[in-house]
Amino acid sequence: MSSAASAPNSTDTGFDSQGFLATLTEAPGVYRMLGADGAVLYVGKAKNLKKRVSSYFQKTGHSPRIALMLRQVAAMETTATRSEAEALILENTLIKKLAPKYNILFRDDKSYPYIALSGGKFPRLFFHRGATSPPPKAPQRGALPPGGGETLGAARRVSPDKKTRYFGPFPSGLAVREGIQLIQKTFLLRTCEDAVFAHRSRPCLMHQIKRCKAPCVGLVSAEEYAADVRMAELFLRGRHSEVIDDLSARMEREAAALRFEQAAALRDQIRALQGVLHRQYVSSTREADVDIVVAVVEHGELCVNLAMVRGGLHLGDRAYFPQAGVAAEEAAEGLAAFLDQHYADQEPPPRLILDPWPLDELPELLHGGQARNEMERAWLEMALNNARLAVAARRQAKGRASGRLEALRAALDLAEAPRRIECFDISHTMGEGTVASCVVCVDGAMKKGDYRRFNIESITPGDDYAAMRQALTRRYEKVATGETAAPDLVLIDGGKGQHGVAREVFAELGLDHLASIGVAKGEERKPGLETLFVHGRAQPLELAMDNAGFHLIQEIRDEAHRFAIVGHRARRAKARGRSALEDVAGVGPTRRRKLLAQFGGLDGVKAATVEDLCRVDGISRTLAEAIYKQLH
Numbered sequence: 001m002s003s004a005a006s007a008p009n010s011t012d013t014g015f016d017s018q019g020f021l022a023t024l025t026e027a028p029g030v031y032r033m034l035g036a037d038g039a040v041l042y043v044g045k046a047k048n049l050k051k052r053v054s055s056y057f058q059k060t061g062h063s064p065r066i067a068l069m070l071r072q073v074a075a076m077e078t079t080a081t082r083s084e085a086e087a088l089i090l091e092n093t094l095i096k097k098l099a100p101k102y103n104i105l106f107r108d109d110k111s112y113p114y115i116a117l118s119g120g121k122f123p124r125l126f127f128h129r130g131a132t133s134p135p136p137k138a139p140q141r142g143a144l145p146p147g148g149g150e151t152l153g154a155a156r157r158v159s160p161d162k163k164t165r166y167f168g169p170f171p172s173g174l175a176v177r178e179g180i181q182l183i184q185k186t187f188l189l190r191t192c193e194d195a196v197f198a199h200r201s202r203p204c205l206m207h208q209i210k211r212c213k214a215p216c217v218g219l220v221s222a223e224e225y226a227a228d229v230r231m232a233e234l235f236l237r238g239r240h241s242e243v244i245d246d247l248s249a250r251m252e253r254e255a256a257a258l259r260f261e262q263a264a265a266l267r268d269q270i271r272a273l274q275g276v277l278h279r280q281y282v283s284s285t286r287e288a289d290v291d292i293v294v295a296v297v298e299h300g301e302l303c304v305n306l307a308m309v310r311g312g313l314h315l316g317d318r319a320y321f322p323q324a325g326v327a328a329e330e331a332a333e334g335l336a337a338f339l340d341q342h343y344a345d346q347e348p349p350p351r352l353i354l355d356p357w358p359l360d361e362l363p364e365l366l367h368g369g370q371a372r373n374e375m376e377r378a379w380l381e382m383a384l385n386n387a388r389l390a391v392a393a394r395r396q397a398k399g400r401a402s403g404r405l406e407a408l409r410a411a412l413d414l415a416e417a418p419r420r421i422e423c424f425d426i427s428h429t430m431g432e433g434t435v436a437s438c439v440v441c442v443d444g445a446m447k448k449g450d451y452r453r454f455n456i457e458s459i460t461p462g463d464d465y466a467a468m469r470q471a472l473t474r475r476y477e478k479v480a481t482g483e484t485a486a487p488d489l490v491l492i493d494g495g496k497g498q499h500g501v502a503r504e505v506f507a508e509l510g511l512d513h514l515a516s517i518g519v520a521k522g523e524e525r526k527p528g529l530e531t532l533f534v535h536g537r538a539q540p541l542e543l544a545m546d547n548a549g550f551h552l553i554q555e556i557r558d559e560a561h562r563f564a565i566v567g568h569r570a571r572r573a574k575a576r577g578r579s580a581l582e583d584v585a586g587v588g589p590t591r592r593r594k595l596l597a598q599f600g601g602l603d604g605v606k607a608a609t610v611e612d613l614c615r616v617d618g619i620s621r622t623l624a625e626a627i628y629k630q631l632h
Contacts, residue, residue, distance in 0.1 A: 017057040024050040028087045029080040030094065033102075036074040043104040045091040045340070047084045047361075063330055069102045084364055092344045104337040105323040112169030112346075113176045113234060115183075119163025121222055122215040123229050124197070125189045127176055128166060158616050167236040167326075169346065170308075186269050187232040188213045189225075240311065244270055244492060289349040290376070292383045293342075293368075295335035295356065298391045301330070304338040305387035307379060310349075317383060319390035332356045339363055353380055401444025408549030411541070412534060414515065418488035419443055423556045424471055424502075425493035427564035431461025433572035436471030437564035440487075441556050453567040465501050468494065472505040480509040488515065493557050495520035496540075499533045519557050530554070581605070584630045588624050592616060606631045 029049045032041040046052030056070060057063075081087045095103050116128040145603035168383040170176050184191060190212050194206070200216035213220035213228070235243045251266035271524070292307040304320045320338060336359050339352075343366060352368035353376055362368055371377040421441040428434040440450035454474055459466040478484045492502045497517025506512050520540075532541040532553070543550040581592045581602070598616050599605045605613075605627070613624035 011464075016077060017073075020076055021050065021054050021057065024053055025080055026050045027080040028082075029078055030087050030090045032077045032094070032100075033073045034075040034077065035072050040094075040098045040100045040109065041069055041072060042100050043091055043094045043098065045084070045087040047087075049078055049080065053078075056390065063333065065102065088340060088344055088363060092341055095341070104302070104334055106320045106338045106341050113173045114166040114168035114170070115179055116167070116177055117165045117189075117229065117233060117236075118194075120194075122190060122225055124194065124196070125180055125183060125191050125232070127173070127180060129173065148526045165233065183232050184211050184237070187228045189228060189232055190215060192216070222384055257577065279457070288351070290351050290353060290379070291349050292376075292379045293335065293339065294354070294380065294383045294387055295331040295338065296384065296387045296391065297331050297334070298388060299395060301391050301394065302334040303387045303391045303394075304334055305383050305390065306338075306342070307383045307386070308349075317386040320388060321390075321394065330630075332359055335359065336361060339366060339368075354382055355384065397445075398443075404548040404552040405444050407547060408548075408552055411543055411547060411549045412515070412517075414489075416488075418515070420485070420487045421489045421491060421556060422475075422487040423491035423493065423560040424468065424475075425557070425560040425564040426464050426467045426471070427561075427568035428462065428467075429568070429572060431463075433568050433575055434459070434461070434465055434467050435564055435567040437560050437567060438471070438475055438564050439556065439560045441552075442549075444552065446556070446559055450613075451561070451563060455571060464494065465497060468498050468501050469505055472502055473509070475510050476505065476511055480511055486511065486514060490514055490516040491553065491556060491560070492516060492518045493560055494518055495531075496533050499535075503535060518552070519553060530557075540617045581627065581630070584623075584627050587627065591616075591618050 002418040026048050028045075028047050030043065030045050031049060031053050032040050035041050044052070053076070055067070062070065067077040079090065081090060094100075095105060099105065112129070113467065114128045116126050118124040118126070144228075157201070168176070170179075180191065183189060184206075190197060190213065192212075193208070194199075203214040203217055204212070207219070213225065215222075215225050231243050231246065247266050247270050251263050251270065254260075254263035254266060288309060289311070290309040292309070293304065295302065295304045297303075302322055305317055306320065307317045322334070322337075335354065335356065339354075339359075340363055343363065348366050350367065352366055353371050355370075357368070357370050359368075371380045386481040402417075405419075409415075409417040419442060423439050423441070426434065429436070434456040436456055440447045442450075452475065454471045456467045459470065479486045490502065492499050495518060499516065502516055502518070502614055503512075506514050506516070516535045517572050520531040520533065521529075530553075532543065533561045534541050581587050581595065587595075594616055595605050595613070596602065599608055599612075608628075610621070610624045610628050613619050613627055614621050619627070
């Protein structure tokens with residue numbers, strides 16, 4: 001690998017590095033390198049600002065990326081902090097806010113998923129993704145394997161109300177959902193919402209298929225349910241042997257008392273848990289908590305792969321790629337950047353296995369090193385292999401996406417392949433709950449973070465043209481004013497008429513230059529027979545069914561259709577679930593509950609006279625008349 005021949009005492013922009021270094025403090029802090037235009041090129045942290053910044057300008061052997069960056073530095077700024085920990089937090093905040101060109105950014109907007117157990121007399125088991133309170137100082141250990149080679153980790157977190165317990169984080173939502181299913185099947189804990197639980201009058205389907213003991217209708221005592229919750233929590237925390245020993249002892253007691261049906265149920269629980277444990281493809285005889293973090297650079301692409309081991313059992317892998325366009329030339333550089341960012345808000349396990357090793361700097365509170373034994377070497381080899389496979393899969397996906405975009409460009413005779421494509425669709429049921437969707441495809445891949453839905457109001461029910469006009473106007477007003485970037489291509493799920501409406505909206509907003517296509521469904525709505533109405537072409541375009549660009553259009557259109565239907569169903573369900581009492585001024589939640597309880601539901605309230613309504617505590621005659629008028 002090439003490197004700079006000498007340390008840059010000055011840059012191409014004339015920055016006086018020696019004069020700047022003379023002013024630096026030896027305190028911990030954050031430094032920012034600025035370009036000639038004032039843009040932030042790089043943000044870094046340091047335990048000692050003077051030593052760290054000096055290393056850039058007084059040492060040789062920088063990578064080509066760092067050498068190029070240093071030649072562009074026109075100024076530098078520093079912020080001293082009280083500790084290296086504060087510097088790390090500030091560095092991550094600035095990286096997220098400023099998105100510097102030369103920082104390797106791995107942070108993912110999508111937070112890790114957790115398994116949660118609520119508080120209360122009959123705790124609920126549920127999926128959680130999002131913020132939790134800071135984890136406890138001592139990491140909880142263990143893992144619950146959901147089968148198929150994945151397991152659930154169990155570093156416990158406690159919610160701000162100190163009642164809900166969180167177990168995780170886990171590499172994927174799939175692992176959490178499979179784990180919830182396993183715990184539900186084994187320990188028969190409820191997963192229903194509290195509102196449903198509080199109003200059940202008979203057992204639900206989950207009880208019938210032996211996934212819940214139906215505490216909602218009193219088919220299990222609070223003491224027995226609490227014992228099941230305790231067992232589930234112990235297993236989530238990785239104390240597998242303790243759980244199985246306890247179940248075995250209970251089974252023997254039941255059998256000795258000739259309660260064979262209960263003993264058989266406990267036997268089935270033990271078999272289920274043992275069976276899952278035996279399916280582990282890698283396990284340790286020690287209940288170790290370890291993260292294996294490796295970085296590889298192949299074909300000019302950097303990948304960091306994280307594998308989690310909790311309670312000696314393997315959680316699975318998760319591959320990370322830099323979000324910024326610049327990749328590291330050295331795997332060690334990428335690994336160091338990942339460790340800084342990942343463990344800024346994730347509690348580290350007691351030990352990290354790292355490759356490459358050693359690193360120039362390891363953040364405080366992290367204890368890392370090489371694999372020590374045959375088991376750890378097996379974990380490390382798996383992580384390295386999975387990282388290489390992730391790079392290969394990413395390259396293949398990029399090549400496929402690039403090919404489809406090029407095919408679409410050629411089919412539409414565009415000057416350049418469309419990098420950003422937006423697609424719109426309308427969904428409603430006989431004009432009810434009309435919703436418009438906008439999905440976004442960037443570089444051939446769907447970008448779900450940019451999806452939008454529009455609730456359509458004030459139009460004639462069922463008027464798809466008016467709905468499309470409203471959605472497009474609301475979306476592209478921001479483009480016209482420069483608030484958001486314009487797409488390279490707009491797809492309209494509809495025929496010539498809807499596409500014509502889109503062109504009218506673009507003309508009114510001064511965006512007539514936008515390329516657009518109307519995608520009309522084929523005969524009998526069969527996929528592959530769609531007709532394309534392309535702006536600027538007199539005749540409709542029909543592409544071959546095996547055209548790669550046509551496949552991309554179909555995929556984006558189908559995603560817009562799916563997204564619109566989901567939004568429409570949610571809006572319709574919300575509207576139908578709304579009580580007519582909510583529209584009566586002066587009837588709040590408390591009075592609504594009293595009315596529904598007094599008359600046994602909304603139908604009873606509708607059947608009541610004004611005099612009947614007046615007998616409810618808190619309902620005056622004026623209010624009773626208003627309620628009666630609203631319901632009739």
